[in-house]
Amino acid sequence: MLQVGVNGYGTIGKRVADAVRAQPDMTIAGVTKTSPDFAAEGARTAGYPLYACDEESVDEFHAAGLAVDGTVGDMVDASDVVVDATPGGVGAEYRPLYEARDTPAVFQGAEAPDVAETSFNARANFDDARDADYVRVVSCNTTGLSRLLAPLAETYGIEKVRTTLVRRGGDPTQSDRGPINDILPDPVEVPSHHGPDVQTIFPDLSIDTLGLTVPATLMHLHSVNVTLESTPDSRDVCDLLDAESRLFVVPERSGIGSCGQLREYARDAGRPRGDVWENCVWGESITVEERDFYCFQAIHQEADVVPENVDALRAMFDMADAEESVARTNAALGLER
Amino acid sequence: MLQVGVNGYGTIGKRVADAVRAQPDMTIAGVTKTSPDFAAEGARTAGYPLYACDEESVDEFHAAGLAVDGTVGDMVDASDVVVDATPGGVGAEYRPLYEARDTPAVFQGAEAPDVAETSFNARANFDDARDADYVRVVSCNTTGLSRLLAPLAETYGIEKVRTTLVRRGGDPTQSDRGPINDILPDPVEVPSHHGPDVQTIFPDLSIDTLGLTVPATLMHLHSVNVTLESTPDSRDVCDLLDAESRLFVVPERSGIGSCGQLREYARDAGRPRGDVWENCVWGESITVEERDFYCFQAIHQEADVVPENVDALRAMFDMADAEESVARTNAALGLER
Amino acid sequence: MLQVGVNGYGTIGKRVADAVRAQPDMTIAGVTKTSPDFAAEGARTAGYPLYACDEESVDEFHAAGLAVDGTVGDMVDASDVVVDATPGGVGAEYRPLYEARDTPAVFQGAEAPDVAETSFNARANFDDARDADYVRVVSCNTTGLSRLLAPLAETYGIEKVRTTLVRRGGDPTQSDRGPINDILPDPVEVPSHHGPDVQTIFPDLSIDTLGLTVPATLMHLHSVNVTLESTPDSRDVCDLLDAESRLFVVPERSGIGSCGQLREYARDAGRPRGDVWENCVWGESITVEERDFYCFQAIHQEADVVPENVDALRAMFDMADAEESVARTNAALGLER
Amino acid sequence: MLQVGVNGYGTIGKRVADAVRAQPDMTIAGVTKTSPDFAAEGARTAGYPLYACDEESVDEFHAAGLAVDGTVGDMVDASDVVVDATPGGVGAEYRPLYEARDTPAVFQGAEAPDVAETSFNARANFDDARDADYVRVVSCNTTGLSRLLAPLAETYGIEKVRTTLVRRGGDPTQSDRGPINDILPDPVEVPSHHGPDVQTIFPDLSIDTLGLTVPATLMHLHSVNVTLESTPDSRDVCDLLDAESRLFVVPERSGIGSCGQLREYARDAGRPRGDVWENCVWGESITVEERDFYCFQAIHQEADVVPENVDALRAMFDMADAEESVARTNAALGLER
Numbered sequence A, B, C, D: 001m002l003q004v005g006v007n008g009y010g011t012i013g014k015r016v017a018d019a020v021r022a023q024p025d026m027t028i029a030g031v032t033k034t035s036p037d038f039a040a041e042g043a044r045t046a047g048y049p050l051y052a053c054d055e056e057s058v059d060e061f062h063a064a065g066l067a068v069d070g071t072v073g074d075m076v077d078a079s080d081v082v083v084d085a086t087p088g089g090v091g092a093e094y095r096p097l098y099e100a101r102d103t104p105a106v107f108q109g110a111e112a113p114d115v116a117e118t119s120f121n122a123r124a125n126f127d128d129a130r131d132a133d134y135v136r137v138v139s140c141n142t143t144g145l146s147r148l149l150a151p152l153a154e155t156y157g158i159e160k161v162r163t164t165l166v167r168r169g170g171d172p173t174q175s176d177r178g179p180i181n182d183i184l185p186d187p188v189e190v191p192s193h194h195g196p197d198v199q200t201i202f203p204d205l206s207i208d209t210l211g212l213t214v215p216a217t218l219m220h221l222h223s224v225n226v227t228l229e230s231t232p233d234s235r236d237v238c239d240l241l242d243a244e245s246r247l248f249v250v251p252e253r254s255g256i257g258s259c260g261q262l263r264e265y266a267r268d269a270g271r272p273r274g275d276v277w278e279n280c281v282w283g284e285s286i287t288v289e290e291r292d293f294y295c296f297q298a299i300h301q302e303a304d305v306v307p308e309n310v311d312a313l314r315a316m317f318d319m320a321d322a323e324e325s326v327a328r329t330n331a332a333l334g335l336e337r
């Protein structure tokens, strides 16, 4: 059993912890929290060994009646590998600590690519992470694009990608984030930084992205255009995408026409936290006009990178090949339709 | 085992179905759907016998590859009792069908009170529903107020209630509901109809309510004032409320300051659909100034009436007394802290 | 002086009325209202002859103490031409009435194109409306795209347009419209109907559009891609667009990064109702990568069609050529920077 | 002519500047800006002498092609009095500079009360500011409450005020403010700090307030309860409030049911920036039950303090008594119905 520590038990960290625990070949060595709030209590209830982020906060935990098993360093010592899910930039500051204790680590998408040896997406470049000590799982948006582009590139060839990313303003708990009644070009500059991030997975891809932010919290929505190198039939592309295990092609008869309904679908299915780990591609939107492929896809920002973190761990420790790892992760999570 | 049919498998209906199934003494005889959309598929996956709402839609279900076991009438025949969770006003139209088949029924809060023999809240007037054939579980807002007012009335006496109900504009799936960027007096007339609805539970209560609607989907938020007949200490009132099983007094150390965080707390706890069945009363807001009690409470509109529906069934069939029923419902749902 | 009647004094109608009255060569013969609400009072205060939409409502107006000068038919009789700004589809129902009274009319974008002899945009096809009796000013989104595409097509040639329209859910007064916390593919089908509408102005244009709806009321935001037939420098394209009188190229130094700030800019400038009649194209977003032009533009849906209605009137009555009409309209409105 | 300098030409500052300029007995000596953005350009276009906030930024202004007439100190020297509309807390830091130059000043509501000799509301305590050198105009919410409570207190006597303030999350330009989809108790503690702020105007008033924040930008909405010392008829109270020049009792026949429509009403009336300087009290909501008065009022946070700033200046320089000053301010602004 691979002993996994999670540094930063926030939106991503707690989901990764639960997903790791659900696997047959790995388990949670501990998780860190900065303060003894409701999420710390949740970690305790979930039965995870709990560590404070530093000595000062240990006292805070004790004052709140929450026992901790030490601080970050202790957790790293107890772990074979760390999943770092601290806020963007903090992961890079932690890397020396991980190195000093000879512990490999997985970082998240808000870190700069050079925090790690390679950026990672299970569908697109699993093997690049094999035996690597430091791996970065790309952001929710880049993960979503990578899963969609990989089969298109393999089957039809891609000449150029042009995509508008309509991003949620914040996660549901982030009540201090806006905008309230606005649509923001974000960034105003075109093309946005998202394209280069996709190129950490597909180095030779020609891609231009435009980013917007809107007052919503449920999911990102991508308006995708891909100029292909061939002219497939819309229906064939639909079948191709439908065959991908982490793409959910939303059928017309489902009556699902909004992000709210997608999340409800996941809640009805009993998914933990109502999470949608897959890209949701509206079947009716999949269109090919000459060589131009179009679609809308919704990405649950809190969830889609979660199975990718699990797969990254298997790649780093050579515990399975891509196909086997993805199948094992999916089965353990119940990511099937 | 009490055989329960659910007519109207929507936001409330599907939650009631799951809650009924979780009980040791009742089970689901079937649920009805008007069209074969994702929720119908969800009902099938959940293993509920599925009925169409009429003959015409049967064909639609077959065309969509979803087998149905008949129509509403067939489901009523298979049931000892029906929980009617159709949209407001539709329940009243169904009552003759239930009567014709000699089947008792529970209605929801958007029906007029006279749809049933009594309105119901488990904490406040369980016994009124004993042996009744037609019972109406009051609305999410009235349920929330009843649970809070019952212990205050019993312990301190209530002179007058004045409450502002800041209501969510729609549920998360209702993307056609607004407002987008507005605060609406709703209704503009003061006092609002919510007070008289509370009086269906507490006939002699003096209560004035004011209703507002805002652009949010997660929970309602009540700004409560109760002039008591005595002058208790704030801390004692806090303890009184904390002892109620369906009131969650949110502790300061939890760091929970928003509806988003309350729902996250429920998600972290593994609650189905992230549901919060309890009123959430912020501990820091509980204040008594002379005889004026104040607090803020958040009400998860999709969820708080769910355990009440279960208890109403037990009252109607005399399966337990109030205390025993509430304890049994809570235990089956995991409604404990 | 051209006598102009406005049928449907709503969001668009009242703005067109004010714009017409500001012109040196036309005036308002009257406006119609369906009920004596605050907007009717506003029309009276503004000094416009007020007409009820039918006989029944005349009494309502009198009861409210608002005198009316007759009904729609009377207003048409008093007018040389009618601007029909009734809700989509209602205009078509009115066309027989206008015809019966031999009165030309301008319709709005929600009508089907065949309501009129030609669709109209002042920048792109002014001459098509010359001497026409029935003209349709295209929708806010199509107007915005037409103004941007016309100079690009003339100067660089257009191979293909691909545009994502991120649309506001409703106008600020439409509190019954959603979504509240969602991003909707709208329509789900790709390409959307917006492209064919642009082709009513540019019949030979190759254009694919995708439509989304988000919880905002201030402006639409377009994420535009145009594959050109040549490879101009970004800076030259910026200058080209900047020279267009109804394109406002938002300069970087302005610090304007949101729709809210664009509307504030208009309010600070003393624009009536804080209206932004021009497309707002962010200068920093104007980019050419090989032959791919990109930009973000914001469109004030309540306002951009207003000057176009004025120009359509001049075209129909041959009161000026395109250049002269646009200049006259702009000068009268203060549409200059 | 009183020479007025405005330090901090933001949301409040620019409106106060325009309002001052509209008066017959005062004029603008200059305004300050921290950076040469669109608002600075607006100040220049409006013809106001423009000052930078410090030496460093002077260069920034020059680089942007905007001439400035000096820095804050220079503006103070050119002024008889300063209206300080800098962000909360900054005003207090500026007070020594104003004192050093022997220049009286008006501060805004986010400053602590002790920044000034008295807090101010034109309707309630005009005379307290007579001949004072430092005066603080209370916040938008306190201004709104003061205008409503003054006539009630004078005419009926007030036993106790209980009010829920449903506050907008941010102004329309503040795209970095949330919440997006939440309702926040803000502060969670009850009663909130708003009550004591009202007591800076009515020292002996018994008042408990509760504060909430919601995802809207247009106006605050107050749910008001006042226990009176007598039992007037609802209609009489309605007439009493209607007679107040800065209370707009929204009539039922207007059809105005939302903040969006209130702002539209102001836009239709040609108000600068669509500003609503008055409290908007819904007529249908004005109710008296025994001694309990209730109503809903909407407060345009960007605008209601503007006429109060003008009146504060007149009080400080003894230029008129309360009645005369308010009449003069209202007439100059067009604040009449």
Ligand SMILES: NC(=O)c1ccc[n+]([C@@H]2O[C@H](COP(=O)([O-])OP(=O)(O)OC[C@H]3O[C@@H](n4cnc5c(N)ncnc54)[C@H](O)[C@@H]3O)[C@@H](O)[C@H]2O)c1
Pocket (backbone or CB within 6 Å): A007, A008, A009, A010, A011, A012, A013, A032, A033, A034, A035, A053, A085, A086, A087, A088, A089, A090, A108, A109, A110, A111, A139, A140, A171, A301, A302, A305
């Ligand atoms: N939320 C998303 O939508 C999303 C999606 C994909 C990737 N990510 C990435 O995941 C990472 C984490 O984001 P998140 O949304 O989970 O953030 P979060 O704020 O929800 O969680 C971060 C956690 O790290 C903790 N933390 C902060 N400083 C720390 C320190 N010095 N030591 C230890 N713990 C510390 C915080 O207390 C918190 O629990 C970021 O790189 C982010 O870009 C986020």
Ligand SMILES: NC(=O)c1ccc[n+]([C@@H]2O[C@H](COP(=O)([O-])OP(=O)(O)OC[C@H]3O[C@@H](n4cnc5c(N)ncnc54)[C@H](O)[C@@H]3O)[C@@H](O)[C@H]2O)c1
Pocket (backbone or CB within 6 Å): B007, B008, B009, B010, B011, B012, B013, B032, B033, B034, B035, B053, B085, B086, B087, B088, B089, B090, B108, B109, B110, B111, B139, B140, B171, B301, B302, B305
């Ligand atoms: N959603 C809430 O916040 C909430 C809270 C408390 C109580 N309620 C009450 O619960 C009831 C149901 O509300 P909801 O929110 O679940 O609505 P919903 O629209 O989510 O569900 C209603 C269901 O009834 C079905 N239905 C419609 N017409 C029908 C018919 N003729 N025959 C059979 N089924 C039919 C619909 O298809 C849908 O599945 C209402 O009385 C409502 O006031 C709702």
Ligand SMILES: NC(=O)c1ccc[n+]([C@@H]2O[C@H](COP(=O)([O-])OP(=O)(O)OC[C@H]3O[C@@H](n4cnc5c(N)ncnc54)[C@H](O)[C@@H]3O)[C@@H](O)[C@H]2O)c1
Pocket (backbone or CB within 6 Å): C007, C008, C009, C010, C011, C012, C013, C032, C033, C034, C035, C053, C085, C086, C087, C088, C089, C090, C108, C109, C110, C111, C138, C139, C140, C171, C301, C302, C305
């Ligand atoms: N609002 C926008 O964003 C926008 C932008 C561009 C074009 N348009 C188009 O302008 C037209 C009007 O839209 P709007 O937004 O101004 O709508 P609106 O609802 O604000 O105004 C329509 C007006 O017509 C009146 N009306 C309704 N039925 C009538 C009848 N039978 N006879 C006479 N008057 C009647 C209504 O009372 C209202 O005053 C539509 O075609 C719309 O598509 C709207």
Ligand SMILES: NC(=O)c1ccc[n+]([C@@H]2O[C@H](COP(=O)([O-])OP(=O)(O)OC[C@H]3O[C@@H](n4cnc5c(N)ncnc54)[C@H](O)[C@@H]3O)[C@@H](O)[C@H]2O)c1
Pocket (backbone or CB within 6 Å): D007, D008, D009, D010, D011, D012, D013, D032, D033, D034, D035, D053, D085, D086, D087, D088, D089, D090, D108, D109, D110, D111, D138, D139, D140, D171, D301, D302, D305
């Ligand atoms: N916006 C409202 O709703 C509202 C309502 C009533 C009262 N107020 C009060 O008015 C005051 C100003 O608020 P606002 O909303 O206008 O804020 P704002 O941010 O819109 O404007 C503040 C202005 O001050 C400038 N500024 C910042 N630091 C400065 C400095 N050191 N020197 C000179 N100028 C500086 C800013 O550039 C900006 O132009 C606050 O006290 C606020 O509480 C605001």
